[in-house]
Amino acid sequence: MELKLILAGLMKKMSPQMPVTDEQLQRILEVIDEVPVTKGEFVLRQGKVSNYYLLLNGYMRGYTFDEQGNEVTTNFFAGPRAVLDAASFFGRLPSAENIVAISDCRGYLLTLEQLNKLFHEMPEFREFGRAILVRELVIAQEQKLAHINLSAEDRYKQLVERDTELMQHAQLRHIASFLGVTDTSLSRIRRELANKK
Amino acid sequence: MELKLILAGLMKKMSPQMPVTDEQLQRILEVIDEVPVTKGEFVLRQGKVSNYYLLLNGYMRGYTFDEQGNEVTTNFFAGPRAVLDAASFFGRLPSAENIVAISDCRGYLLTLEQLNKLFHEMPEFREFGRAILVRELVIAQEQKLAHINLSAEDRYKQLVERDTELMQHAQLRHIASFLGVTDTSLSRIRRELANKK
DNA sequence: TTAGGTTCTTGTCATTTGGCAAGTGTTCCT
DNA sequence: AGGAACACTTGCCAAATGACAAGAACCTAA
Incomplete structure:
Protein backbone atom coordinates (compact mmCIF):
# COMPACT_ATOMS: atom_id res chain seq x y z
CA MET A 1 0.00 0.00 0.00
CA ILE A 148 1.59 0.74 39.44
CA ASN A 149 -1.26 -1.72 39.57
CA LEU A 150 -0.32 -4.82 37.59
CA SER A 151 2.05 -7.65 38.43
CA ALA A 152 4.91 -8.44 36.08
CA GLU A 153 2.93 -11.41 34.80
CA ASP A 154 -0.13 -9.30 34.05
CA ARG A 155 1.96 -6.61 32.38
CA TYR A 156 3.46 -9.27 30.14
CA LYS A 157 0.08 -10.73 29.28
CA GLN A 158 -1.29 -7.29 28.46
CA LEU A 159 1.70 -6.47 26.28
CA VAL A 160 1.48 -9.69 24.28
CA GLU A 161 -2.25 -9.30 23.90
CA ARG A 162 -2.11 -5.75 22.60
CA ASP A 163 1.05 -5.99 20.52
CA THR A 164 1.30 -9.59 19.42
CA GLU A 165 3.14 -8.84 16.19
CA LEU A 166 5.51 -6.37 17.79
CA MET A 167 6.49 -8.94 20.42
CA GLN A 168 7.45 -11.38 17.70
CA HIS A 169 10.14 -8.95 16.58
CA ALA A 170 11.47 -8.21 20.07
CA GLN A 171 14.03 -10.16 22.06
CA LEU A 172 13.01 -11.55 25.40
CA ARG A 173 15.61 -9.63 27.37
CA HIS A 174 14.41 -6.39 25.83
CA ILE A 175 10.81 -7.20 26.69
CA ALA A 176 11.96 -8.06 30.21
CA SER A 177 13.77 -4.77 30.77
CA PHE A 178 10.80 -2.91 29.33
CA LEU A 179 8.56 -4.64 31.86
CA GLY A 180 11.00 -3.81 34.64
CA VAL A 181 12.00 -7.39 35.45
CA THR A 182 15.05 -9.50 34.71
CA ASP A 183 15.11 -11.86 31.78
CA THR A 184 15.35 -14.71 34.28
CA SER A 185 12.08 -13.66 35.84
CA LEU A 186 10.33 -13.22 32.54
CA SER A 187 11.49 -16.65 31.46
CA ARG A 188 9.87 -18.14 34.56
CA ILE A 189 6.70 -16.14 33.98
CA ARG A 190 6.45 -17.52 30.48
CA ARG A 191 6.98 -21.06 31.68
CA GLU A 192 4.11 -20.76 34.16
CA LEU A 193 1.82 -19.19 31.59
CA ALA A 194 2.59 -22.10 29.26
CA ASN A 195 1.86 -24.61 32.04
CA LYS A 196 -1.51 -23.06 32.81
CA LYS A 197 -2.73 -23.77 29.31
CA MET B 1 1.55 37.27 44.81
CA ILE B 148 11.36 0.30 35.14
CA ASN B 149 14.80 0.88 36.54
CA LEU B 150 14.49 1.98 40.17
CA SER B 151 13.66 -0.01 43.29
CA ALA B 152 10.72 1.06 45.43
CA GLU B 153 13.17 2.58 47.89
CA ASP B 154 14.89 4.63 45.20
CA ARG B 155 11.58 5.75 43.73
CA TYR B 156 10.55 6.97 47.16
CA LYS B 157 13.82 8.80 47.73
CA GLN B 158 13.56 10.47 44.34
CA LEU B 159 9.98 11.53 44.99
CA VAL B 160 10.75 13.05 48.38
CA GLU B 161 13.82 14.79 47.00
CA ARG B 162 12.04 16.38 44.07
CA ASP B 163 8.71 17.14 45.74
CA THR B 164 9.46 17.61 49.40
CA GLU B 165 6.63 20.04 50.04
CA LEU B 166 4.10 18.02 48.06
CA MET B 167 4.93 14.92 50.10
CA GLN B 168 4.15 16.78 53.29
CA HIS B 169 0.57 17.17 52.11
CA ALA B 170 0.12 13.57 50.97
CA GLN B 171 -0.87 10.57 53.05
CA LEU B 172 1.52 7.66 53.23
CA ARG B 173 -0.90 5.15 51.76
CA HIS B 174 -1.44 7.42 48.78
CA ILE B 175 2.28 7.80 48.26
CA ALA B 176 2.59 4.03 48.55
CA SER B 177 -0.01 3.27 45.90
CA PHE B 178 1.52 5.91 43.64
CA LEU B 179 4.87 4.13 43.98
CA GLY B 180 3.23 0.79 43.26
CA VAL B 181 3.87 -0.78 46.68
CA THR B 182 1.71 -1.46 49.73
CA ASP B 183 1.64 0.97 52.62
CA THR B 184 3.19 -1.76 54.74
CA SER B 185 6.15 -1.92 52.44
CA LEU B 186 6.58 1.83 52.29
CA SER B 187 6.46 2.02 56.06
CA ARG B 188 9.33 -0.47 56.26
CA ILE B 189 11.27 1.42 53.58
CA ARG B 190 10.95 4.60 55.60
CA ARG B 191 12.11 2.87 58.75
CA GLU B 192 15.24 1.63 57.05
CA LEU B 193 15.97 5.02 55.52
CA ALA B 194 15.64 6.54 59.00
CA ASN B 195 17.99 3.91 60.45
CA LYS B 196 20.64 4.57 57.85
CA LYS B 197 20.94 8.15 59.01
C1' DT C 1 -13.63 12.55 79.12
C1' DT C 2 -14.72 8.59 76.35
C1' DA C 3 -15.61 6.11 72.31
C1' DG C 4 -14.82 5.47 67.61
C1' DG C 5 -12.43 6.21 63.46
C1' DT C 6 -8.32 6.81 60.75
C1' DT C 7 -3.40 6.55 59.85
C1' DC C 8 0.76 4.53 60.43
C1' DT C 9 3.79 0.92 62.28
C1' DT C 10 5.27 -3.71 63.36
C1' DG C 11 5.50 -8.88 63.54
C1' DT C 12 4.95 -13.24 61.20
C1' DC C 13 4.85 -15.92 57.32
C1' DA C 14 4.03 -16.75 52.24
C1' DT C 15 5.03 -15.32 47.55
C1' DT C 16 7.55 -12.95 44.10
C1' DT C 17 11.63 -11.47 42.21
C1' DG C 18 16.73 -11.01 41.83
C1' DG C 19 21.61 -12.71 41.40
C1' DC C 20 24.48 -16.06 39.95
C1' DA C 21 25.96 -20.00 37.51
C1' DA C 22 25.31 -23.83 34.59
C1' DG C 23 23.14 -25.89 30.68
C1' DT C 24 20.72 -26.05 26.07
C1' DG C 25 19.88 -24.56 21.64
C1' DT C 26 20.66 -21.54 17.68
C1' DT C 27 23.13 -18.67 14.50
C1' DC C 28 26.99 -17.07 12.29
C1' DC C 29 31.61 -17.01 10.75
C1' DT C 30 35.81 -19.20 9.07
C1' DA D 1 32.83 -29.41 10.45
C1' DG D 2 34.44 -26.65 14.31
C1' DG D 3 34.07 -23.02 17.35
C1' DA D 4 32.61 -18.76 19.16
C1' DA D 5 28.88 -15.73 20.30
C1' DC D 6 24.32 -15.02 21.56
C1' DA D 7 19.60 -16.00 23.36
C1' DC D 8 16.94 -18.35 26.36
C1' DT D 9 16.05 -21.62 30.21
C1' DT D 10 16.67 -23.70 34.73
C1' DG D 11 18.21 -24.60 39.59
C1' DC D 12 19.55 -22.77 43.90
C1' DC D 13 19.49 -19.52 47.37
C1' DA D 14 19.02 -14.62 49.02
C1' DA D 15 16.48 -10.34 49.13
C1' DA D 16 12.33 -7.68 48.46
C1' DT D 17 7.59 -7.35 48.78
C1' DG D 18 2.80 -8.82 49.88
C1' DA D 19 -1.03 -10.45 53.01
C1' DC D 20 -2.93 -10.49 57.33
C1' DA D 21 -3.47 -9.22 62.00
C1' DA D 22 -2.43 -6.62 66.03
C1' DG D 23 -0.98 -2.55 68.22
C1' DA D 24 0.31 2.51 68.66
C1' DA D 25 -0.58 7.26 67.79
C1' DC D 26 -3.63 10.73 66.61
C1' DC D 27 -7.93 13.16 65.54
C1' DT D 28 -12.78 13.96 66.02
C1' DA D 29 -17.27 14.16 67.93
C1' DA D 30 -20.69 13.18 71.34
Whole structure:
Protein backbone atom coordinates (compact mmCIF):
# COMPACT_ATOMS: atom_id res chain seq x y z
CA MET A 1 0.00 0.00 0.00
CA GLU A 2 1.21 3.45 -0.84
CA LEU A 3 2.58 5.43 2.11
CA LYS A 4 0.66 8.52 1.16
CA LEU A 5 -2.62 6.67 1.58
CA ILE A 6 -1.63 5.39 5.00
CA LEU A 7 -0.83 8.93 6.06
CA ALA A 8 -4.15 10.20 4.75
CA GLY A 9 -5.98 7.48 6.65
CA LEU A 10 -4.07 8.21 9.83
CA MET A 11 -4.79 11.93 9.68
CA LYS A 12 -8.46 11.25 9.13
CA LYS A 13 -8.53 8.85 12.05
CA MET A 14 -6.58 11.07 14.47
CA SER A 15 -8.46 14.32 13.87
CA PRO A 16 -11.77 13.45 12.19
CA GLN A 17 -13.31 16.80 13.16
CA MET A 18 -10.77 18.64 10.98
CA PRO A 19 -10.21 16.52 7.87
CA VAL A 20 -7.48 17.48 5.41
CA THR A 21 -8.24 18.07 1.77
CA ASP A 22 -6.28 16.40 -1.01
CA GLU A 23 -4.57 19.71 -1.81
CA GLN A 24 -3.42 20.05 1.78
CA LEU A 25 -2.14 16.51 1.80
CA GLN A 26 -0.21 17.30 -1.37
CA ARG A 27 1.29 20.36 0.29
CA ILE A 28 2.31 18.32 3.35
CA LEU A 29 4.05 15.79 1.14
CA GLU A 30 6.00 18.61 -0.52
CA VAL A 31 7.42 19.60 2.86
CA ILE A 32 8.16 16.34 4.65
CA ASP A 33 10.50 13.56 3.54
CA GLU A 34 9.60 9.93 3.02
CA VAL A 35 12.43 7.99 4.62
CA PRO A 36 12.56 4.20 4.85
CA VAL A 37 14.53 2.75 7.74
CA THR A 38 15.97 -0.74 7.50
CA LYS A 39 16.16 -3.16 10.40
CA GLY A 40 19.07 -2.28 12.68
CA GLU A 41 19.23 1.37 11.63
CA PHE A 42 18.94 4.10 14.25
CA VAL A 43 16.56 7.03 14.08
CA LEU A 44 18.01 8.52 17.28
CA ARG A 45 21.36 8.27 19.01
CA GLN A 46 22.15 9.20 22.59
CA GLY A 47 23.65 12.71 22.73
CA LYS A 48 21.99 13.90 19.53
CA VAL A 49 18.94 16.11 19.23
CA SER A 50 15.92 14.00 18.36
CA ASN A 51 14.12 14.15 15.05
CA TYR A 52 10.46 13.37 14.62
CA TYR A 53 9.94 10.13 12.77
CA LEU A 54 6.35 9.52 11.82
CA LEU A 55 6.44 5.73 11.74
CA LEU A 56 3.67 4.37 9.57
CA ASN A 57 4.81 0.83 9.08
CA GLY A 58 7.17 -1.38 11.07
CA TYR A 59 8.58 -1.76 14.57
CA MET A 60 11.15 0.12 16.64
CA ARG A 61 12.70 -0.02 20.09
CA GLY A 62 13.96 2.78 22.34
CA TYR A 63 16.50 2.24 25.07
CA THR A 64 18.90 3.94 27.43
CA PHE A 65 21.29 2.88 30.21
CA ASP A 66 20.86 2.91 33.98
CA GLU A 67 23.55 3.95 36.50
CA GLN A 68 25.04 0.45 36.47
CA GLY A 69 25.42 0.62 32.72
CA ASN A 70 22.68 -1.89 31.99
CA GLU A 71 20.65 -1.39 28.87
CA VAL A 72 17.03 -0.49 29.67
CA THR A 73 14.30 -0.67 27.04
CA THR A 74 12.09 2.37 27.48
CA ASN A 75 9.75 1.98 24.54
CA PHE A 76 8.48 -0.26 21.82
CA PHE A 77 6.90 1.36 18.79
CA ALA A 78 4.47 -0.15 16.31
CA GLY A 79 3.41 1.99 13.37
CA PRO A 80 1.52 4.23 13.19
CA ARG A 81 3.33 6.05 16.01
CA ALA A 82 5.24 9.27 16.53
CA VAL A 83 8.80 8.15 17.23
CA LEU A 84 10.71 10.87 19.04
CA ASP A 85 12.15 12.01 22.35
CA ALA A 86 9.75 14.88 22.98
CA ALA A 87 11.94 16.68 25.50
CA SER A 88 14.87 16.59 23.08
CA PHE A 89 12.94 17.40 19.93
CA PHE A 90 10.94 20.35 21.26
CA GLY A 91 13.60 21.53 23.67
CA ARG A 92 16.50 21.15 21.23
CA LEU A 93 18.40 19.20 23.87
CA PRO A 94 20.68 16.20 23.51
CA SER A 95 18.71 13.01 24.06
CA ALA A 96 19.50 10.24 26.52
CA GLU A 97 17.73 7.74 24.29
CA ASN A 98 18.63 5.46 21.44
CA ILE A 99 15.93 4.37 19.04
CA VAL A 100 16.55 1.54 16.60
CA ALA A 101 14.43 -0.22 14.00
CA ILE A 102 13.70 -3.86 14.84
CA SER A 103 12.10 -4.44 11.46
CA ASP A 104 12.20 -2.68 8.14
CA CYS A 105 10.17 0.49 8.52
CA ARG A 106 8.46 3.09 6.39
CA GLY A 107 7.50 6.61 7.40
CA TYR A 108 8.28 10.30 7.21
CA LEU A 109 11.16 12.13 8.83
CA LEU A 110 10.35 15.64 10.06
CA THR A 111 12.55 18.38 11.39
CA LEU A 112 11.22 20.90 13.88
CA GLU A 113 11.33 23.57 11.16
CA GLN A 114 9.22 21.48 8.79
CA LEU A 115 6.76 20.75 11.56
CA ASN A 116 6.50 24.40 12.58
CA LYS A 117 6.07 25.52 9.00
CA LEU A 118 3.14 23.16 8.49
CA PHE A 119 1.66 24.00 11.89
CA HIS A 120 1.79 27.64 10.99
CA GLU A 121 0.14 27.45 7.62
CA MET A 122 -2.37 24.65 8.20
CA PRO A 123 -4.69 24.41 11.21
CA GLU A 124 -5.68 20.91 10.16
CA PHE A 125 -2.09 19.72 10.45
CA ARG A 126 -1.79 21.49 13.78
CA GLU A 127 -4.77 19.57 15.05
CA PHE A 128 -3.26 16.35 13.78
CA GLY A 129 0.01 17.12 15.51
CA ARG A 130 -1.75 17.82 18.75
CA ALA A 131 -3.75 14.61 18.52
CA ILE A 132 -0.53 12.66 17.98
CA LEU A 133 1.08 14.31 21.00
CA VAL A 134 -1.96 13.60 23.14
CA ARG A 135 -1.87 9.99 22.10
CA GLU A 136 1.78 9.71 23.13
CA LEU A 137 0.84 11.20 26.49
CA VAL A 138 -1.99 8.73 26.94
CA ILE A 139 0.28 5.82 26.04
CA ALA A 140 2.93 6.91 28.54
CA GLN A 141 0.35 7.31 31.29
CA GLU A 142 -1.18 3.91 30.56
CA GLN A 143 2.19 2.25 30.74
CA LYS A 144 2.97 4.02 33.98
CA LEU A 145 -0.36 2.85 35.40
CA ALA A 146 0.39 -0.72 34.34
CA HIS A 147 3.52 -0.59 36.47
CA ILE A 148 1.59 0.74 39.44
CA ASN A 149 -1.26 -1.72 39.57
CA LEU A 150 -0.32 -4.82 37.59
CA SER A 151 2.05 -7.65 38.43
CA ALA A 152 4.91 -8.44 36.08
CA GLU A 153 2.93 -11.41 34.80
CA ASP A 154 -0.13 -9.30 34.05
CA ARG A 155 1.96 -6.61 32.38
CA TYR A 156 3.46 -9.27 30.14
CA LYS A 157 0.08 -10.73 29.28
CA GLN A 158 -1.29 -7.29 28.46
CA LEU A 159 1.70 -6.47 26.28
CA VAL A 160 1.48 -9.69 24.28
CA GLU A 161 -2.25 -9.30 23.90
CA ARG A 162 -2.11 -5.75 22.60
CA ASP A 163 1.05 -5.99 20.52
CA THR A 164 1.30 -9.59 19.42
CA GLU A 165 3.14 -8.84 16.19
CA LEU A 166 5.51 -6.37 17.79
CA MET A 167 6.49 -8.94 20.42
CA GLN A 168 7.45 -11.38 17.70
CA HIS A 169 10.14 -8.95 16.58
CA ALA A 170 11.47 -8.21 20.07
CA GLN A 171 14.03 -10.16 22.06
CA LEU A 172 13.01 -11.55 25.40
CA ARG A 173 15.61 -9.63 27.37
CA HIS A 174 14.41 -6.39 25.83
CA ILE A 175 10.81 -7.20 26.69
CA ALA A 176 11.96 -8.06 30.21
CA SER A 177 13.77 -4.77 30.77
CA PHE A 178 10.80 -2.91 29.33
CA LEU A 179 8.56 -4.64 31.86
CA GLY A 180 11.00 -3.81 34.64
CA VAL A 181 12.00 -7.39 35.45
CA THR A 182 15.05 -9.50 34.71
CA ASP A 183 15.11 -11.86 31.78
CA THR A 184 15.35 -14.71 34.28
CA SER A 185 12.08 -13.66 35.84
CA LEU A 186 10.33 -13.22 32.54
CA SER A 187 11.49 -16.65 31.46
CA ARG A 188 9.87 -18.14 34.56
CA ILE A 189 6.70 -16.14 33.98
CA ARG A 190 6.45 -17.52 30.48
CA ARG A 191 6.98 -21.06 31.68
CA GLU A 192 4.11 -20.76 34.16
CA LEU A 193 1.82 -19.19 31.59
CA ALA A 194 2.59 -22.10 29.26
CA ASN A 195 1.86 -24.61 32.04
CA LYS A 196 -1.51 -23.06 32.81
CA LYS A 197 -2.73 -23.77 29.31
CA MET B 1 1.55 37.27 44.81
CA GLU B 2 -0.98 38.04 42.17
CA LEU B 3 -2.02 35.10 40.04
CA LYS B 4 -1.69 37.06 36.82
CA LEU B 5 2.00 37.59 37.48
CA ILE B 6 2.56 33.91 38.15
CA LEU B 7 0.89 33.10 34.84
CA ALA B 8 3.02 35.64 33.01
CA GLY B 9 6.16 34.19 34.55
CA LEU B 10 5.13 30.66 33.67
CA MET B 11 4.40 31.53 30.05
CA LYS B 12 7.74 33.26 29.73
CA LYS B 13 9.51 30.26 31.22
CA MET B 14 7.68 27.63 29.19
CA SER B 15 8.01 29.22 25.75
CA PRO B 16 10.77 31.85 25.96
CA GLN B 17 11.22 31.92 22.19
CA MET B 18 7.69 33.28 21.75
CA PRO B 19 7.06 35.70 24.62
CA VAL B 20 3.59 37.14 25.13
CA THR B 21 2.99 40.86 25.23
CA ASP B 22 1.04 42.53 28.01
CA GLU B 23 -1.88 43.08 25.65
CA GLN B 24 -1.99 39.40 24.81
CA LEU B 25 -1.88 38.47 28.47
CA GLN B 26 -4.77 40.82 29.05
CA ARG B 27 -6.71 39.14 26.27
CA ILE B 28 -6.02 35.69 27.73
CA LEU B 29 -7.31 36.80 31.11
CA GLU B 30 -10.52 38.01 29.46
CA VAL B 31 -11.17 34.51 28.15
CA ILE B 32 -10.16 32.18 30.97
CA ASP B 33 -11.56 32.02 34.49
CA GLU B 34 -9.62 32.33 37.70
CA VAL B 35 -10.97 29.59 39.95
CA PRO B 36 -9.67 28.87 43.46
CA VAL B 37 -10.06 25.29 44.68
CA THR B 38 -10.15 24.56 48.38
CA LYS B 39 -8.63 21.50 50.00
CA GLY B 40 -10.87 18.46 49.49
CA GLU B 41 -12.60 19.84 46.42
CA PHE B 42 -12.57 17.87 43.18
CA VAL B 43 -11.55 19.24 39.79
CA LEU B 44 -12.44 15.96 38.07
CA ARG B 45 -14.83 13.14 38.89
CA GLN B 46 -14.84 9.66 37.40
CA GLY B 47 -17.36 9.44 34.55
CA LYS B 48 -17.23 13.15 33.73
CA VAL B 49 -15.40 14.80 30.85
CA SER B 50 -12.22 16.40 32.11
CA ASN B 51 -11.64 20.12 32.25
CA TYR B 52 -8.23 21.72 31.99
CA TYR B 53 -7.16 23.20 35.29
CA LEU B 54 -4.03 25.28 35.02
CA LEU B 55 -2.78 24.83 38.57
CA LEU B 56 -0.46 27.65 39.54
CA ASN B 57 -0.34 27.25 43.28
CA GLY B 58 -1.09 24.30 45.55
CA TYR B 59 -1.19 20.49 45.47
CA MET B 60 -3.52 17.91 43.99
CA ARG B 61 -3.88 14.15 43.76
CA GLY B 62 -5.33 11.96 40.99
CA TYR B 63 -6.61 8.46 41.59
CA THR B 64 -8.65 5.65 40.15
CA PHE B 65 -9.59 2.08 41.17
CA ASP B 66 -8.12 -1.25 40.11
CA GLU B 67 -10.13 -4.40 39.34
CA GLN B 68 -10.23 -5.36 43.02
CA GLY B 69 -11.72 -1.99 43.88
CA ASN B 70 -8.59 -0.67 45.59
CA GLU B 71 -7.89 3.02 45.26
CA VAL B 72 -4.76 3.67 43.18
CA THR B 73 -3.05 7.05 43.16
CA THR B 74 -2.04 7.81 39.60
CA ASN B 75 -0.67 11.33 39.97
CA PHE B 76 0.46 14.01 42.32
CA PHE B 77 0.41 17.58 41.09
CA ALA B 78 2.38 20.55 42.37
CA GLY B 79 1.74 23.94 40.76
CA PRO B 80 2.55 25.05 38.20
CA ARG B 81 1.11 22.04 36.36
CA ALA B 82 -1.59 21.29 33.82
CA VAL B 83 -4.15 19.22 35.71
CA LEU B 84 -6.29 17.21 33.34
CA ASP B 85 -7.01 13.79 31.90
CA ALA B 86 -5.72 14.43 28.39
CA ALA B 87 -7.58 11.53 26.76
CA SER B 88 -10.84 12.72 28.29
CA PHE B 89 -10.34 16.44 27.72
CA PHE B 90 -9.23 16.29 24.10
CA GLY B 91 -11.31 13.25 23.19
CA ARG B 92 -14.45 14.45 24.99
CA LEU B 93 -14.69 11.08 26.71
CA PRO B 94 -15.74 10.23 30.27
CA SER B 95 -12.70 10.00 32.50
CA ALA B 96 -11.70 7.10 34.71
CA GLU B 97 -9.88 9.46 37.05
CA ASN B 98 -10.71 11.50 40.09
CA ILE B 99 -8.60 14.54 40.90
CA VAL B 100 -8.87 16.21 44.28
CA ALA B 101 -7.09 19.16 45.89
CA ILE B 102 -4.91 18.16 48.86
CA SER B 103 -4.25 21.78 49.74
CA ASP B 104 -5.95 25.07 48.93
CA CYS B 105 -5.15 25.83 45.30
CA ARG B 106 -5.17 28.74 42.90
CA GLY B 107 -5.29 28.60 39.13
CA TYR B 108 -7.36 28.97 35.98
CA LEU B 109 -10.08 26.68 34.74
CA LEU B 110 -10.28 26.28 30.96
CA THR B 111 -12.82 24.62 28.75
CA LEU B 112 -11.81 23.11 25.42
CA GLU B 113 -13.65 25.94 23.63
CA GLN B 114 -11.70 28.59 25.50
CA LEU B 115 -8.46 26.80 24.81
CA ASN B 116 -9.24 26.41 21.11
CA LYS B 117 -10.29 30.04 20.80
CA LEU B 118 -7.00 31.24 22.26
CA PHE B 119 -4.99 28.71 20.23
CA HIS B 120 -6.67 29.96 17.10
CA GLU B 121 -6.10 33.65 17.59
CA MET B 122 -2.72 33.65 19.34
CA PRO B 123 0.30 31.66 18.14
CA GLU B 124 2.10 32.53 21.36
CA PHE B 125 -0.56 30.86 23.45
CA ARG B 126 -0.50 27.90 21.09
CA GLU B 127 3.20 27.53 21.68
CA PHE B 128 2.65 27.75 25.41
CA GLY B 129 -0.05 25.09 25.25
CA ARG B 130 2.22 22.80 23.30
CA ALA B 131 5.06 23.31 25.77
CA ILE B 132 2.75 22.42 28.65
CA LEU B 133 1.61 19.27 26.86
CA VAL B 134 5.18 18.28 26.11
CA ARG B 135 6.08 18.75 29.73
CA GLU B 136 3.24 16.46 30.80
CA LEU B 137 4.51 13.87 28.35
CA VAL B 138 8.04 14.14 29.71
CA ILE B 139 6.79 13.80 33.28
CA ALA B 140 4.78 10.69 32.44
CA GLN B 141 7.74 9.12 30.65
CA GLU B 142 10.09 9.90 33.53
CA GLN B 143 7.74 8.32 36.02
CA LYS B 144 7.36 5.27 33.83
CA LEU B 145 11.14 5.00 33.59
CA ALA B 146 11.44 5.25 37.37
CA HIS B 147 9.24 2.17 37.65
CA ILE B 148 11.36 0.30 35.14
CA ASN B 149 14.80 0.88 36.54
CA LEU B 150 14.49 1.98 40.17
CA SER B 151 13.66 -0.01 43.29
CA ALA B 152 10.72 1.06 45.43
CA GLU B 153 13.17 2.58 47.89
CA ASP B 154 14.89 4.63 45.20
CA ARG B 155 11.58 5.75 43.73
CA TYR B 156 10.55 6.97 47.16
CA LYS B 157 13.82 8.80 47.73
CA GLN B 158 13.56 10.47 44.34
CA LEU B 159 9.98 11.53 44.99
CA VAL B 160 10.75 13.05 48.38
CA GLU B 161 13.82 14.79 47.00
CA ARG B 162 12.04 16.38 44.07
CA ASP B 163 8.71 17.14 45.74
CA THR B 164 9.46 17.61 49.40
CA GLU B 165 6.63 20.04 50.04
CA LEU B 166 4.10 18.02 48.06
CA MET B 167 4.93 14.92 50.10
CA GLN B 168 4.15 16.78 53.29
CA HIS B 169 0.57 17.17 52.11
CA ALA B 170 0.12 13.57 50.97
CA GLN B 171 -0.87 10.57 53.05
CA LEU B 172 1.52 7.66 53.23
CA ARG B 173 -0.90 5.15 51.76
CA HIS B 174 -1.44 7.42 48.78
CA ILE B 175 2.28 7.80 48.26
CA ALA B 176 2.59 4.03 48.55
CA SER B 177 -0.01 3.27 45.90
CA PHE B 178 1.52 5.91 43.64
CA LEU B 179 4.87 4.13 43.98
CA GLY B 180 3.23 0.79 43.26
CA VAL B 181 3.87 -0.78 46.68
CA THR B 182 1.71 -1.46 49.73
CA ASP B 183 1.64 0.97 52.62
CA THR B 184 3.19 -1.76 54.74
CA SER B 185 6.15 -1.92 52.44
CA LEU B 186 6.58 1.83 52.29
CA SER B 187 6.46 2.02 56.06
CA ARG B 188 9.33 -0.47 56.26
CA ILE B 189 11.27 1.42 53.58
CA ARG B 190 10.95 4.60 55.60
CA ARG B 191 12.11 2.87 58.75
CA GLU B 192 15.24 1.63 57.05
CA LEU B 193 15.97 5.02 55.52
CA ALA B 194 15.64 6.54 59.00
CA ASN B 195 17.99 3.91 60.45
CA LYS B 196 20.64 4.57 57.85
CA LYS B 197 20.94 8.15 59.01
C1' DT C 1 -13.63 12.55 79.12
C1' DT C 2 -14.72 8.59 76.35
C1' DA C 3 -15.61 6.11 72.31
C1' DG C 4 -14.82 5.47 67.61
C1' DG C 5 -12.43 6.21 63.46
C1' DT C 6 -8.32 6.81 60.75
C1' DT C 7 -3.40 6.55 59.85
C1' DC C 8 0.76 4.53 60.43
C1' DT C 9 3.79 0.92 62.28
C1' DT C 10 5.27 -3.71 63.36
C1' DG C 11 5.50 -8.88 63.54
C1' DT C 12 4.95 -13.24 61.20
C1' DC C 13 4.85 -15.92 57.32
C1' DA C 14 4.03 -16.75 52.24
C1' DT C 15 5.03 -15.32 47.55
C1' DT C 16 7.55 -12.95 44.10
C1' DT C 17 11.63 -11.47 42.21
C1' DG C 18 16.73 -11.01 41.83
C1' DG C 19 21.61 -12.71 41.40
C1' DC C 20 24.48 -16.06 39.95
C1' DA C 21 25.96 -20.00 37.51
C1' DA C 22 25.31 -23.83 34.59
C1' DG C 23 23.14 -25.89 30.68
C1' DT C 24 20.72 -26.05 26.07
C1' DG C 25 19.88 -24.56 21.64
C1' DT C 26 20.66 -21.54 17.68
C1' DT C 27 23.13 -18.67 14.50
C1' DC C 28 26.99 -17.07 12.29
C1' DC C 29 31.61 -17.01 10.75
C1' DT C 30 35.81 -19.20 9.07
C1' DA D 1 32.83 -29.41 10.45
C1' DG D 2 34.44 -26.65 14.31
C1' DG D 3 34.07 -23.02 17.35
C1' DA D 4 32.61 -18.76 19.16
C1' DA D 5 28.88 -15.73 20.30
C1' DC D 6 24.32 -15.02 21.56
C1' DA D 7 19.60 -16.00 23.36
C1' DC D 8 16.94 -18.35 26.36
C1' DT D 9 16.05 -21.62 30.21
C1' DT D 10 16.67 -23.70 34.73
C1' DG D 11 18.21 -24.60 39.59
C1' DC D 12 19.55 -22.77 43.90
C1' DC D 13 19.49 -19.52 47.37
C1' DA D 14 19.02 -14.62 49.02
C1' DA D 15 16.48 -10.34 49.13
C1' DA D 16 12.33 -7.68 48.46
C1' DT D 17 7.59 -7.35 48.78
C1' DG D 18 2.80 -8.82 49.88
C1' DA D 19 -1.03 -10.45 53.01
C1' DC D 20 -2.93 -10.49 57.33
C1' DA D 21 -3.47 -9.22 62.00
C1' DA D 22 -2.43 -6.62 66.03
C1' DG D 23 -0.98 -2.55 68.22
C1' DA D 24 0.31 2.51 68.66
C1' DA D 25 -0.58 7.26 67.79
C1' DC D 26 -3.63 10.73 66.61
C1' DC D 27 -7.93 13.16 65.54
C1' DT D 28 -12.78 13.96 66.02
C1' DA D 29 -17.27 14.16 67.93
C1' DA D 30 -20.69 13.18 71.34
